[in-house]
Amino acid sequence: MNDATRTDQGALPMPDLRGSFPGPFPASPYADDIERHAAGWLRTFPLVGSERRSGALANITGHGMARTFPTAGRDDLFLCADLFLWLTAFDDAHGEATGARDPARLVRAVGECVQVVAGHGEPPESPSVFATALGDLLARFRVRAAPAPYLRLTAHLRDTLFGIVWEAHHLGAPDRVTLSDYRAMRPHTVFVRTLMATGEIVLGYELTESERSLEPVRELEGAVADLAGWINDLASYAKETADDGQAPLSLPVLLGRQHDGDLEEAFRAASRMCEERAATAAARIAELTARGGPLAAHAGALGSVASSYVWHIRHSRYRT
């Protein structure tokens, strides 16, 4: 396990997040249990084609989730880990380049999931393993969560599914994507809003609507949402370029347009943006922690969610 806040990826500049998220990040004592559970869940619901990839995914999810919610209970960590596994495996199986090659097929796969999430009437006829696994997950969340947090979680899940569709339609046409559109969509495709929504469920706090709309809360959420997607973009750039043979739809690629395609300059600009968002997040976490109660709990949850993404980017999944 690497608790590191700095990545090294050839000569390209990377953000230095040690000031805002110094680490080492606390980890739940259940990390190995989560990994074992995750591997078992992937045997029950074979969402991943190869055993080697299943094992790697269970490993990163186990140790990542242990950092996402270090104080959560064991079963709650299992539940969040399974959700994260599901999202990652669905995106790998149907999203990105696969989705771009046959968007209608992706839309049908998402449609089946929307049917499960909506939960009206009959389940899908001859459900895919993704639909069956999602049904298992949602039944467990429904037992665990009060109605409003459950609705909030499933709203984010819908946005993630749509984000995967959005991304697949634009992978080959980054020139049609504005930076503003990208900023709006990227948090969904990196699953961070969905993960934040699980925090309220498994850590047992709930913000009131007026707390939720406080400016520091919204700013913290926005900063963590941006940070998660952008550092993932920087860390996974080399891997994604190698996998697909084409530049991914990502922050440095979009910024490159403003720098005459100078990748190093784009990485430098993106790194500065990451560092700024990390600083904003850290400042808001301090401010909200001082207020105590559910606001402090939320600040703590978002801090550890952010930390888990910072931790993630050093994992071998992103090595070429």
Next chain:
Amino acid sequence: MNDATRTDQGALPMPDLRGSFPGPFPASPYADDIERHAAGWLRTFPLVGSERRSGALANITGHGMARTFPTAGRDDLFLCADLFLWLTAFDDAHGEATGARDPARLVRAVGECVQVVAGHGEPPESPSVFATALGDLLARFRVRAAPAPYLRLTAHLRDTLFGIVWEAHHLGAPDRVTLSDYRAMRPHTVFVRTLMATGEIVLGYELTESERSLEPVRELEGAVADLAGWINDLASYAKETADDGQAPLSLPVLLGRQHDGDLEEAFRAASRMCEERAATAAARIAELTARGGPLAAHAGALGSVASSYVWHIRHSRYRT
């Protein structure tokens, strides 16, 4: 205004719903007010290209909404009417054949709306009139609705937006759509679940989670959801075929595959299915009405929602 429960469309068989939804359907005294308001809202937010079409849409929405929630207050009816206008205009502008011609463009238009619905961070840069109008609508619903009903409404709205994307990807390929998939998606594209969700908000009742999961409640909702889409399919078939020059993705077209493409036989089968769903809805409405309280309120709301769709199909919008 036509309070009719039987349509006549050339020689094709149509459902006889007089037994289940006999009409005439009660209408709010505010019908003309809603029409005037709707016309004004469409001047503030020009979602529809031509004045003639704006006028026709304001008319059908005014008188349709007066039948959807005949006992609702004036401002609440304005709010629901604006939502229905928005959905109809968005689908006309971006969905169906237009969306099928350029799916990525549709996905971008939906992406902007998802950004508004999610409501994180900044609003879209240079928003379209659809995004601005949606922002206006959601701000008004947010004031009007408690958190859970608001979340439920926006969940259905997301499903409708996705349904429009799903439909656009399959318009030209009905052979890739199973009847089961179609049954799951069609309620979203006819907006009926979204409309049902507004009922709890504007009529001032809320089901508990255990009431919501009662079998007669789910069965009633499912029957009304099917009925709304299917009778719309039958009534709009001629218009849609004339508009696009190709058979629409609709129940009779999908059933036609089981009848060697015999359209009349497919219409007859579809009509029987509509009559069965209408009978189920009517039976569940009677059963839940007898139980009083929120269940009776819900039964009443769903009965009038169903009635408004039955009323709609005779409106001139669906004449060729």
